[in-house]
Amino acid sequence: MRIVADANIPFVRECFTSVGTVEILSGRDITPPAVAEADALLVRSITPVNEELLHGSAVRFVGTATIGFDHVDLAYLEQNRIGFSSAPGSNANSAAEYVIAALLEVARRYQIPLEGKSIGVIGVGNVGSRVARKCAALGLQVRRNDPPLQRQTGDPQYVPLEALYDCDFLTIHTPLTRTGIDKTFHLADAKFFSSLKPGAIFFNAARGAVMDSSALKAALRAGRLLAAVLDVWEGEPNIDVDLLERVDLGTPHIAGYSFDGKVAGTIMIYKAFCKHFGLSPRFDVADFLPEPEVPRIRLASGDLPDEELLARAVEQVYNIRRDDEDLRRIVREPPEQRGRFFDLLRKHYPIRREFHNTTVSLDQSSEAAAMSLRGAQRRSNREPNAAASSRGIRPETEYLARKLQGIGFQVEGA
Secondary structure, X not given: OEEEEEOOOOOHHHHHOOOOEEEEEOHHXXXXXXXXXXXXXXXXXXXXXXXXXXXXXXXXXXXXXXOOOOOEXXXXXXXXXXXXXXXXXXXXXXXXXXXXXXXXXXHHHOOOOOOOOEEXXXXXXXXXXXXXXXXXXXXXXXXXXXXXXXXXXXXXXXXXXXXXXXXXXXXXXXXXXXXXXXXXXXXXXXXXXXXXXXXXXXXXXOOHHHEOXXXXXXXXXXXXXXEEEEOOOOOOOOOOXXXXXXXXXXXXXXXXXXXXXXHHHHHHHHHHHHHHOOOOOOOOHHHOOOOOOOOEEEEOOOOOOHHHHHHHHHHHHOOHHHHHHHHHHXXXXXXXXXXXXXXXXXXXXXXXXXXXXXXXXXXXXXXXXXXXXXXXXXXXXXXXXXXXXXXXXXXXXXXXXXXHHHHOOEEOOO
8 A cells, every 4th residue: 555644743654664655745745646646644734634635536544643633624535435533632641741831931930829820721622631630730720611511511610711711821722613603713812812811821732723813912912911822823834923922932833742642643543544444553652652861850849839849840851941942043034934944843843752751759848848738738628648658758748749740740659
C-alpha cells in the first residue's frame, strides 16, 4: 500500500513501513496530486481533508493524529466509504499541562495567589476535564461549562456560560463548530469580553476562531483583561502580530505537542489503520518513547510558597517562556515569511515530555509550606495523612505533595 503522511507525525515512517510505502510531506504540501495514488492519508490539523483534496483519489483510509477533526469532512468520507480515525485523548494531558504551566507563569508575573481563585473551563471534554482536575488540585474553584454534556447528563456541575463571567480566569477547550445550537465560532466575542469581570485573565488553547481576535484586542487595549494567553490564532499560520504583542504568553499552536502525546497519536491511528485493513499491529507507544530528560527534580523549599515551588518544578520539565520567546521572533521576519516561520516552529518543535515522567523529591519543608498545610487542614478539618507520613512525606509538605501529584508529577515516597 502507498501511504502519504504529514512530516509532523513522529515515527510515522517507522510505524507504517511495516505495512506499506510511506511518502512524507509537509502538511501544507498535501495536495490532490500528492494523494491521487495513495491508499491511505495521515494528517495533523493543518491539512483540510475534503472532496477538493480526495476526489478521484485512491484513498481508502484517513487518519488524523489529533484529538480534533474539524479539518476533516466526515460526511464526505462516509459517503465515499473511506475509513477514518482520529486520536481522541492522545494529547489531552499535554494540552492540560500547557494550561497549568501558563497559569503558574501568569500568576507568578502578576503575584496572584491561585489558592481560592476561580477558573471557568469552557468545554469539558478530553482536554477540559483534565484542566478542571488539575486546577482543582491547585486549589482553584472550578466552574464547568459544556452545554452538550449538560444536556446529555443533566449534571448540575455544568453551568451556563454566564455563570463563568465573574471568574478570575477563563480557559476555552471546545472544538470549532460554525453552525448549530452549540456553535463555537467566535464564542468569545465582544459581548463575551465585555461581560467578564474587570481584570480577568483569558486562555485559548482550543482553536483560533473560537475567539474574535479583534474583540480580544479591544478588550486588552481597554484594560478590561489583565492578561491573555494564546496558543491558537485566527488565520494560522499567518497570525495577527499586533495581537501577539498584546498577549502575555503566545505560542505557535503547540499546547498538545508533548512527545508523549504525539507518539500516542501516531500509535492510535496506526492501530486503527491496521484494523481497517485487517492487519496485525507490530508496535505500541513504549517502542518509541525514550527515557525522560528530567527524570528527577529535587525541590529545596527554603521559605518559598507552594505556588513558586510548583512553578519551579513545572518549568524544569516545560518552560513555557521559551515557546513564547521563540514565537515573538516572528516580528523580525518579513510579513510574507511569517507563515513559514510559524510552521517551522511547529515542525522543529523540541522534545517535551509530560510531568508524569518526572519524580519530585521534597527537601525539608519551609514555614510557608507548613502554614499552607495548616490552612488546608483547617478547611478540611482533617489531621495530616498518617499514611503519607509513614512513607517519608513530612506532614508539612504533604499539601504540596498532593498538589504536585494533582498536576501530574510523581512524588518520592507518595
